[in-house]
Amino acid sequence: MNILKYFKGYPEExxxxxxxxxxSDKLKTYLITKYPAPxxxxxxxxxxxxxxxxxQQYLxxxxxxxxxxxxxxxxxVQSALGNHTFISRNHGGKLKSKHEIRVSSTLKKAPMEMLEMLIVHELAHFKEKEHNKAFYNLCTYMQEDYHQVEFDLRLYLLLIDLGKDLY
Ligand SMILES: [Zn+2]
Known part of the structure; x- marks a missing residue:
């Protein structure tokens, strides 16, 4: 079991x-109790x-x-935490930025809150490229319990990695 793959840098406790x-086989129970439906x-x-x-609502x-x-x-791990591309193209002398967001299909059957968290993360990158304080402030402005949901998303990915489905 590779917990560290999903929780790198987290305290030992x-x-x-x-x-x-x-x-104790309670990972799925924990998640499904909190997130009953996809x-x-x-x-x-x-x-x-x-x-x-x-x-439109926030940015x-x-x-x-x-x-x-x-x-x-x-x-x-990489993909579920999102992939964003900013492409600059030349349109008649004017530089135009294209903003694309690609979401891992792993999240197609995930809890709403987790999909929301991922989108919020990617949208925050429109304004802040780095994972700094301003970036996370923007995330929690869009989704109040952003940090808890991100933690639960890691648990969800671990569950999937163990070969189990949540739903
Ligand atoms: Zn990021």
């Missing part, structure tokens, strides 16, 4: 607690609409979204 959850954002079209809605002035899609990605 926390790692022990997680190991306890896994060993979200229903099942298509790229719905994903775009949802993301654009959040953007109105940020550049327009060009694309938001689900995508099969190799590295589950």
């Amino acid at each position: 926390v790692l022990n607690q997680i190991e306890g959850l896994v060993q 979200h229903n954002i099942s298509s790229d079209k719905l994903l775009f609409q949802y993301t654009n809605g959040l953007k 109105k002035k940020a550049p327009q979204l060009s694309k938001v899609i689900y995508e099969k990605q190799k590295d589950i």
Whole structure:
């Protein structure tokens, strides 16, 4: 079991607690009790609409979204924490930025809060490239319990990695 893969840098006490959850087979119970049902954002079209809605609500002035899609990605840790591209293109002498968000298909059947957390993370990168204090302030402005949900997302990925489905 590779807990460290998902919880790199976390205190030993926390790692022990997680190991306890896994060993006693209570990881799934913990997650399903907290997140009883998956979200229903099942298509790229719905994903775009949802993301654009959040953007309109919180980051109105940020550049327009060009694309938001689900995508099969190799590295589950890297990919589930998002992949963002900022492409600059030359349009008739004017530089235009294209903002694309690619979401790992692992999150297609995840709890709503986790999908929201990932989108919030990616949207925050529109304003802050680094994972600094300003970045996380922006995240918690858009999703109050951002940090808890991010922690639970890591647990969710661990569960999937153990070969189990949440739903
Ligand atoms: Zn990031």
